[in-house]
Amino acid sequence: MASGSFRFEQFRLDPGNRQLRRGDLPVELNGRYLDALMLLVREQGRLVSKDRFLDEVWRGVPVTDEALTQCIKTLRRQLGDEAAKPRFIETVPKHGYRFIAPVESVDDDCAFPARPASQDLALHEWRRFLLLGLAGTIGGGGAGLIGGIFYGFAGASQSLEPGVGALSVLLVLLCVTTLVALMGAAGVAFGIAGAGFISGHPRRWSIVGGAVGGLIVGAVVKLLGLDAFNLLLGQSPGDITGAAEGALLGGAVGLGAWLGGAGAGTLSLRRHVAAAALTGGIAGILIPLVGGRLMGGSLDLLAYHLPRSRLRLDQIGDLFGENGFGLVSQCVTGGIEGALFGGCIVAAMLVARRRLSA
Numbered sequence: 001m002a003s004g005s006f007r008f009e010q011f012r013l014d015p016g017n018r019q020l021r022r023g024d025l026p027v028e029l030n031g032r033y034l035d036a037l038m039l040l041v042r043e044q045g046r047l048v049s050k051d052r053f054l055d056e057v058w059r060g061v062p063v064t065d066e067a068l069t070q071c072i073k074t075l076r077r078q079l080g081d082e083a084a085k086p087r088f089i090e091t092v093p094k095h096g097y098r099f100i101a102p103v104e105s106v107d108d109d110c111a112f113p114a115r116p117a118s119q120d121l122a123l124h125e126w127r128r129f130l131l132l133g134l135a136g137t138i139g140g141g142g143a144g145l146i147g148g149i150f151y152g153f154a155g156a157s158q159s160l161e162p163g164v165g166a167l168s169v170l171l172v173l174l175c176v177t178t179l180v181a182l183m184g185a186a187g188v189a190f191g192i193a194g195a196g197f198i199s200g201h202p203r204r205w206s207i208v209g210g211a212v213g214g215l216i217v218g219a220v221v222k223l224l225g226l227d228a229f230n231l232l233l234g235q236s237p238g239d240i241t242g243a244a245e246g247a248l249l250g251g252a253v254g255l256g257a258w259l260g261g262a263g264a265g266t267l268s269l270r271r272h273v274a275a276a277a278l279t280g281g282i283a284g285i286l287i288p289l290v291g292g293r294l295m296g297g298s299l300d301l302l303a304y305h306l307p308r309s310r311l312r313l314d315q316i317g318d319l320f321g322e323n324g325f326g327l328v329s330q331c332v333t334g335g336i337e338g339a340l341f342g343g344c345i346v347a348a349m350l351v352a353r354r355r356l357s358a
Helices: 031-044 050-057 064-079 117-156 164-197 202-233 243-263 270-287 296-305 314-319 327-357
Strands: 004-008 011-014 019-022 047-049 087-094 096-099 104-106
Touching: 004 031, 004 096, 011 031, 019 164, 019 202, 031 050, 031 064, 031 096, 047 050, 050 096, 104 202, 117 164, 117 327, 164 202, 164 243, 164 296, 164 327, 202 243, 243 270, 243 314, 243 327, 314 327
Parallel strands: none
Antiparallel strands: 004 011, 004 104, 011 019, 047 096, 087 096
16 A cells, blocks of 8 residues: 555544544554554555564564554554454454555645654654663663672672671672673663664564674673783783673573564563573573683682682582582573573563553
């Protein structure tokens, strides 16, 4: 169907000015819901699949089926439609939706007073990008905080200086792990959110975005960390986590966000988070197996290269019958780190996405 303005029953939809009117009165719809209605109207009489809504309306941002259901429910309410006896939007179970009302294309000469729609859309996209990126960053910071508590208590329990000494180990590890997680999450989350600017299949580009963001931040963190140790202590802890680990983990989180929204069936917040936690956990296990290190392995390497350090993670290795923080300990803790990191980032981005759609 041609672009321009459309009329159906008493409604008029003007995509150029991003307006829907019932007679002379405007109908309130947020930007995302208006995009969904425009997609349905342009495809009048044809099925619009759930994947098309996710790709063309939500632009690859991880959302649940509940978000799409709420969108259609709101459109029906504003149009005075009913799901049981549809006049406008027909549900095709397990596949998508179809706009069934006759649609008439009208001349733009009769359009409503113009406003800078393209500018409004660009501002909306940038606002979405910033909000989702910040939400994912905060979510990743939460994962780092949980990891800091775990490693902090493990290190504090072996501190040679009980009391204040053990408390200082806990607080330092809390700060370090949270800061590193925030930086890593910023790269991954903004990379995934940036996939929304790409046309075609932006959900698939979330894998690339997450990987590139993780790679850049991992490289910067490693470079600054090694330089800081060399400057202050005259030696570095060696091959701590860096670009390769960041790229693998970031790509895994992007893959989890994509898998959580792929395919048919009922999507839920738990499914999205579980998918991201699963792929992040698998990446966290693979990284030590191929010679890399995540936070736990980096902390252990730091303690090994700095013998006077009060940090010890041997107690974790004892749980798995290892002498020190060995490969099994690194794989287990890496899997936990990756699962927490991926799950928390995607969960926070989904919550932010719901706020955008509200």
